[in-house]
Amino acid sequence: MNQPPWSNSVLSDPLLDGFAALIYAQSGIRVSEHKRALLSNRLRRRLRATGEQDFSAYFQRLRSLPAHDPEWGHFLQEVSTHETYLFRDEAHWQWFGGVFAAEHSAAARRGRRTRQLRVWSAACSTGDEAYTIAACLAARLSDLDSWKLEILGTDLGAEAIAHAERGVFSARSMRMVPPVYRRRFFEENRREGTWTARPVLRRMTAFRRHNLMTPLGGSPFDVVFLKNVLIYFDSASKRVVLEHVAQMLTSGGYLVCGAAEGVFDLLSGFDRIQPWLYRKI
Ligand SMILES: C[S@@+](CC[C@H](N)C(=O)[O-])C[C@H]1O[C@@H](n2cnc3c(N)ncnc32)[C@H](O)[C@@H]1O
Incomplete structure (x- = not known):
């Protein structure tokens, strides 16, 4: 040919x-x-x-x-890096499941807060981060059905979002998922060697294309994950993205970044809790 x-x-x-x-x-x-x-x-x-x-x-x-x-969407899908996997960066998930979700669950049991949480996985690639958020909430919130949980995953890449909506992951993407979570929240497709997110996770998650250089709009979030994307941006673009993200956080809400993304000098109105964790004042 x-x-x-x-x-x-x-x-x-x-x-x-x-x-x-x-x-x-x-x-x-x-x-x-x-x-x-x-x-x-x-x-x-x-x-x-x-x-x-x-x-x-x-x-x-x-x-x-x-x-x-x-x-x-196809062009931008091709020109960006989509590397991701579930439970990437163990410390982030120990905090999110073991501290954030556990504390919210305890406060709700005592009637000190509503049973409602909104989390944004900004630049979610194929959705691995959003399903990890869903699995942590499903595992840690008591009386799960009584909660109103909304996890939004957004990305620039059209194919990445289509993949996220399917909720099917390779063994490689699943390699860091703790065995208990794997059995409880995913169904194995032995013939294909893949895993499909169960309905309990899918009910909480929604995905759509969005460019972080533009404002998202809508109701604010309790937590935003913005990981491994700003590394590809210069300071001017980082500032624009961080401004859009800060607008979408509730007061007291958390921003989770990659530790090496250089946001510290660009963020104002946030307390630094860890090199990768910020709280909006
Ligand atoms: C390396 S992945 C990170 C995935 C996930 N957050 C993680 O940490 O595993 C980077 C993603 O950022 C997306 N991206 C790059 N620029 C973007 C922009 N301006 N708006 C939205 N997404 C963008 C890419 O399409 C890609 O899927």
Whole structure:
């Protein structure tokens, strides 16, 4: 079979700059020159899918599309990193399940708070973080059915969100899930070697595409997880995202970040509890 003319081509300097500018404007992600080969590989998949002649034609097409066109979701899916897995960063889940959820459960039993929690997994990729949140709440809240629980997972990537909605995870994604949680909250599909989230988790979770560079809107959250995404942003974009996220937290609500995401100097109006945990004042 004949190879298409672009099958081995890499982005020229002007096109690399052009795509990098588009990616930055659409997502806040900075693409460096070192990513030329990687970006070229990933864009070839979009050429294949769209039938465009070459990088230049695809670039012109993208530039002419309105922001809500589905191609943007496919493009941004290709150009960002989606690495994730359930129960990533053990300390975060020890705090969320063992401290946050346990304390809320005890306070609700004593009638000191309502049985309602909203949690946002911002940049959730394939949903692993959102299902981990759901599993921790299901395990730690007593009288689970009496709670109104809403976990929203959002991401820029169209395929990532479709995957999250399916709630099916590979053995690799499941490798850190404690065995008790695995048996209780997931069903094994032996033939495929995958695990499906049970209805108890799915009832609490909803997913949708959203760009963190724009405000989310709606009711505020008690906790926001914003992990392993700001590392790809420069300070200006980080500031924009953190402002949008701070707006969506209740007073006294928590922000969970990756420890290396450099948010400390950019956040105001928060107490630092751990290098990765902040509380809105
Ligand atoms: C490495 S994953 C992190 C997943 C999960 N939070 C974790 O820590 O395991 C980064 C995700 O950020 C998403 N992302 C990048 N820029 C974004 C933006 N501007 N708005 C929303 N999501 C974005 C990517 O699509 C990708 O799925």
